[in-house]
Amino acid sequence: MPSHPLNQAPLPIGRTNPDYDWDQLVHEDRVHRVVYTAPDIFEAEMTNIFGGVWVYLAHESQIPRNDDYVTVRLGLRPLIVLRDSSGKYRALYNRCTHRGATLCREASGSAKVFQCAYHGWTFMNTGELRGVPWPEGYASDLRNSCFNLAQVPRVESYRGFIFGTLNPDAPALADYLGPVREPIDEWLDRHPGSRVVVRDANRLKFHGNWKLAYDNSADGYHVKFSHRSLLEMENRFKADNEKGMSFYKDHPDDAPMYVRYFGNGHHFKDKRPNVEKRPGALWEIEGLAPGMEFFEEEIRKRLGENAPRALDLASSEPVNINVFPNLLILGNHIQVIEPVSVTETNTTWYATAVVDEDGDLGETVDLINAFRMRTQEGFPAFGEVDDATNFEEIQRGLAAPEDEWVYMHRGLGIPGRFTTGADGSITGPATDEVFMRETFKEWKRLMANPPAIEIRREV
Amino acid sequence: MSTAHDPSRTSHYISDTYYADLVAAFGDWQRDENIVSDPAIRAAAEALVLREARLLDLHAYRDWLTLFAPECAYWVPGRPEGSDPRREVSVAFFDRRRLEDHVHRLSTGAAWSQIPRSRTVHAVSNVEVFRAGNDAPLMVRSNLMLSEFRAGDSRLISGWCAHRLAQIDGKWRILVKQVNLLECNQNLRNPSIVF
Ligand code: FES
Numbered sequence: 001m002p003s004h005p006l007n008q009a010p011l012p013i014g015r016t017n018p019d020y021d022w023d024q025l026v027h028e029d030r031v032h033r034v035v036y037t038a039p040d041i042f043e044a045e046m047t048n049i050f051g052g053v054w055v056y057l058a059h060e061s062q063i064p065r066n067d068d069y070v071t072v073r074l075g076l077r078p079l080i081v082l083r084d085s086s087g088k089y090r091a092l093y094n095r096c097t098h099r100g101a102t103l104c105r106e107a108s109g110s111a112k113v114f115q116c117a118y119h120g121w122t123f124m125n126t127g128e129l130r131g132v133p134w135p136e137g138y139a140s141d142l143r144n145s146c147f148n149l150a151q152v153p154r155v156e157s158y159r160g161f162i163f164g165t166l167n168p169d170a171p172a173l174a175d176y177l178g179p180v181r182e183p184i185d186e187w188l189d190r191h192p193g194s195r196v197v198v199r200d201a202n203r204l205k206f207h208g209n210w211k212l213a214y215d216n217s218a219d220g221y222h223v224k225f226s227h228r229s230l231l232e233m234e235n236r237f238k239a240d241n242e243k244g245m246s247f248y249k250d251h252p253d254d255a256p257m258y259v260r261y262f263g264n265g266h267h268f269k270d271k272r273p274n275v276e277k278r279p280g281a282l283w284e285i286e287g288l289a290p291g292m293e294f295f296e297e298e299i300r301k302r303l304g305e306n307a308p309r310a311l312d313l314a315s316s317e318p319v320n321i322n323v324f325p326n327l328l329i330l331g332n333h334i335q336v337i338e339p340v341s342v343t344e345t346n347t348t349w350y351a352t353a354v355v356d357e358d359g360d361l362g363e364t365v366d367l368i369n370a371f372r373m374r375t376q377e378g379f380p381a382f383g384e385v386d387d388a389t390n391f392e393e394i395q396r397g398l399a400a401p402e403d404e405w406v407y408m409h410r411g412l413g414i415p416g417r418f419t420t421g422a423d424g425s426i427t428g429p430a431t432d433e434v435f436m437r438e439t440f441k442e443w444k445r446l447m448a449n450p451p452a453i454e455i456r457r458e459v
Numbered sequence: 460m461s462t463a464h465d466p467s468r469t470s471h472y473i474s475d476t477y478y479a480d481l482v483a484a485f486g487d488w489q490r491d492e493n494i495v496s497d498p499a500i501r502a503a504a505e506a507l508v509l510r511e512a513r514l515l516d517l518h519a520y521r522d523w524l525t526l527f528a529p530e531c532a533y534w535v536p537g538r539p540e541g542s543d544p545r546r547e548v549s550v551a552f553f554d555r556r557r558l559e560d561h562v563h564r565l566s567t568g569a570a571w572s573q574i575p576r577s578r579t580v581h582a583v584s585n586v587e588v589f590r591a592g593n594d595a596p597l598m599v600r601s602n603l604m605l606s607e608f609r610a611g612d613s614r615l616i617s618g619w620c621a622h623r624l625a626q627i628d629g630k631w632r633i634l635v636k637q638v639n640l641l642e643c644n645q646n647l648r649n650p651s652i653v654f
């Protein structure tokens with residue numbers, strides 16, 4: 001029988017938790033293959049994980065004005081994330097309360113009112129039912145809030161990143177993020193005005209479970225092997241590797257970079273210690289990209305001694321900041337993991353651009369952003385495709401039912417390998433799988449104890 | 460066109476003026492009054508586009524690269540209505556050096572997304588040739604149905620191409636190949652081939 005704790009509210013109709021002994025599936029050193037392959041586990045994750053914790057929905061720069069919206073998904077739930085006409089961020093279910101059709105079928109836009117294409121019910125962008133055709137045909141009171149759109153009851157932002165959760169018991173967003181806020185702050189603060197704006201994305205998908213992408217996000221072990229062709233490509237004109245990810249070329253554990261686990265499934269791979277702390281140092285290791293030499297000469301000509309700082313703005317920041325379960329900030333990308341099915345996942349790599357907040361950059365901001373687009377196209381095209389292929393080949397390998405285990409024990413049991421910080425964070429060498437072990441502890445906790453879930457209809 | 464630099468080694472030519480010219484050239488060019496009637500020019504343009512497709516299907520990437528002008532671009536916009544590569548990322552925006560990077564990567568023996576490599580058929584049809592003036596580059600529109608088989612799966616990718624062609628030392632060469640995928644703004648599985 002499912003082991004629901006007695007203090008939890010009953011699950012809604014249709015919400016069941018699969019009957020597994022979760023301790024048998026997630027061990028300290030390994031996980032069972034079914035966590036990646038079982039449809040009932042995937043279905044439960046879409047609520048226990050994607051409903052139960054704060055999940056990244058969109059960036060404020062995608063909906064800069066009142067009435068702007070984007071359509072996204074929370075797990076498999078279609079949502080309209082918007083700024084309503086009074087400026088409040090909301091995440092409405094993109095599902096007509098009449099008979100269930102999606103209301104909005106565009107990826108983004110601007111609307112005060114959404115009208116259903118099927119029978120014409122209309123809703124304000126607060127979610128309130130505005131009207132129905134020929135209302136005299138209804139005996140019931142259509143002002144009852146049960147006819148308003150469902151909405152995610154809690155929507156909060158952290159420095160431009162909009163999150164939502166269905167869990168009334170979740171901590172405040174800032175507390176859920178906890179110490180991962182520090183690298184997020186640093187990532188933003190390197191930009192003028194301490195912010196970025198989101199642009200179009202490089203969009204990829206793979207035939208594999210969504211957790212294969214999350215397991216990869218702080219993995220310093222795979223780089224030299226999975227990305228060997230990229231490392232060779234980036235350095236094909238050099239006798240000694242020095243561009244791009246070349247700090248993985250020897251033994252990555254001997255480099256000053258590290259991996260850190262923050263709690264709540266969040267983790268961080270920090271490669272910045274490999275790079276000197278001075279303006280222009282990032283630029284010197286940036287891989288070759290179209291227009292690079294034009295850009296550098298132009299920036300040096302126009303900005304003189306301020307050029308190195310501007311060149312660094314077009315260079316990718318050597319960090320992977322991973323916010324469980326679906327937000328990966330890496331280089332200059334905001335990558336979002338979108339589960340589609342137990343064996344299909346979208347990874348969407350939103351490009352970011354610099355804003356000349358204080359007018360210091362003048363016209364050079366357009367040059368910087370043009371080149372920053374070229375640097376951001378590189379990794380999805382030449383790096384991520386090889387990882388995604390390896391994710392697909394993991395999913396193929398895991399088809400073997402009696403070969404049960406996936407190991408994640410690198411670093412486990414070696415004395416002195418980790419340090420624990422005052423905030424409880426755990427730090428280890430770059431190739432260690434400690435981040436994955438700790439994330440799976442959190443995953444197990446959420447799967448074994450389904451969080452309470454609710455929606456709201458009052459506007 | 461600058462000649463002081465080797466575009467296989469350094470990328471000076473992808474400049475703000477290059478982008479401005481590119482965006483202008485790929486704006487409103489498919490005009491009936493600009494259709495080329497000279498059969499010799501039409502045949503030469505079509506032959507180049509078909510040859511390009513054949514060399515891709517034969518995995519003859521070194522020969523394929525010779526069809527491009529030294530200062531060239533391969534561009535797969537991320538929006539169906541086209542996009543400005545200065546403002547937005549593309550599915551691909553390769554200059555000469557990055558095209559050679561791509562070919563180099565495939566030759567490393569470690570480009571896992573192409574091991575095993577894709578078998579492809581680039582089926583090209585509906586070729587029309589346009590020219591805005593006597594000395595202007597040719598613009599060639601063609602439709603693309605790209606069948607791919609790789610690692611047990613077959614798929615069909617479709618779209619249309621715009622080739623911008625100029626004569627260099629008496630031979631027609633590709634200045635820009637633009638590929639407009641129907642799925643350009645959707646999540647793409649393993650986009651590691653040349654479309
Ligand atoms: S389903 Fe929306 S109005 Fe009927």
Ligand SMILES: [Fe+2]
Nearest residue numbers: 216223226387
């Ligand atoms: Fe990777």
